[in-house]
Amino acid sequence: MQRILVSALGVGALAVAGLTAQAPGATAAPSITTGRHVAKVCSATAKSHTAVCHALKLVNDAGATPATATPPATGLTPTGLRDAYKLNGLSANGRTVAIVDAYGYPNLERDLGVYRSQFGLSACTVANGCLRIINQTGGTSLPRFNVGWAGEQALDVDAVSAAAPDAKIVVVQANSASFADLGTAVVTASKQPGVVAISNSYGGGDASDATYGSYYNHPGIAVTASTGDNGYQGGSYPASSSYTTAVGGTSLVSAGNSRGWSESVWSGAGSGCSTYNTALSAASTFGTGCSKRAMADVSAAADPSKGGMAIYYPTSKTASTWAQFGGTSEAAPIIASVYALSGNTAGYANALPYAHASSLFDVTSGSNGSCPTTQWCNARTGWDGPTGLGTPNGAAAF
Secondary structure (H helix, E strand, O other): OOOOOOOOOOOOOEOEOOEOOOOOOOOOOOOOOOOOEEEEOOOOOOOOOEOEEOOEEEEOOOOOOOOOOOOOOOOEOHHHHHHHOOOOOOOOOOOEEEEEEEOEOOOHHHHHHHHHHHOOOOOOOOOOOOEEEEEOOOOOOOOOEOHHHHHHHHHHHHHHHHHOOOOEEEEEEEOOOEHHHHHHHHHHHHOOOOEEEEEEOEEEEOOOHHHHHHHHOOOOOEEEEEOOOOOEOOOEEOOOOOOOEEEEEEEEEEOOOOOOEEEEEOOOOOEEEOOOOOOOHHHOOOOOOOOOOEEOOEEEEOOOOOOOEEEEEEOOOOOEEEEEEEOHHHHHHHHHHHHHHHOOOOOOHHHHHHHOHHHEEOOOOOEOOOOOOHHHOEOOOOOEOOOEOOEEOOOOOO
């Protein structure tokens, strides 16, 4: 059997404000995948008050993704994604999904064009008004290039394109991966015309809304945040914020059932209870077992091997290629796109799925580790930590 380049991925969500991402009684997540190697897209950092992106990619024995002119055959395509989540026939009707990430990506527009052309999607360019790329204060002087975070941005814009092809996209590039800069970018995103959802595919350890919550508190806009790729480890901010929709992850495979697809817990999907932030009142009857904020709320495909997307991403400042990406970084922009397709983000959007749980695909099998309270790491009927209430079945739950 081939070795796993990153079998448990360490703690990709780092400590914030003095608290680590490890939960009491938590164990390392099971292996992310078997038979193929998984590598982090962003380098981890030891700094506090700083986030890491949650994108993962499949690589070869040498830890590389060889240049290729065609998408990987095993990668999830826009057609497959929309079929799996029953999104065909839905329209964003001119609504905008904002992507917040760190650092610059000079060839974002070019690479997005390659992706959309490959899969027969209409052009989304700066010239036609579909795409905007701005810095954290809304200007056009963009930050320096960072290959890891640029890969994250490629995944995010490709995921929005796949799930909601007619949605407009605004990418807000923070100067750095600090929560101050990323948070400033979120506030800027919230002020852009037409924005109904903001996707955040990054995280740090659990942190308090008293410190960072003002960045993510935007009623009327769905603010999604990935829960991390380390299994059951406790809270991860901003997914552990009371103001965001916390997005977990699944393994998604085609199946011979009536849906045509089957989902289970992805072993890397982050889950846990915040030690700081207020529990969602909408979740009060769902038996989370958490006295404070529980994550996740909902989920989508995240397993790099089973449901990982074929994307076109940069390997350097000038070169790009195809690869298969996953992580809860994949799931967060998918869910943000479904909010855009629903057109319903009134109030705090994280409450909406709890009012319409029966309109989701419930994920009832799989685990992301060992935990003291079974639903925090094991799938079950109804809410569970790794997948929340489930995955999109159309946009009715949103």
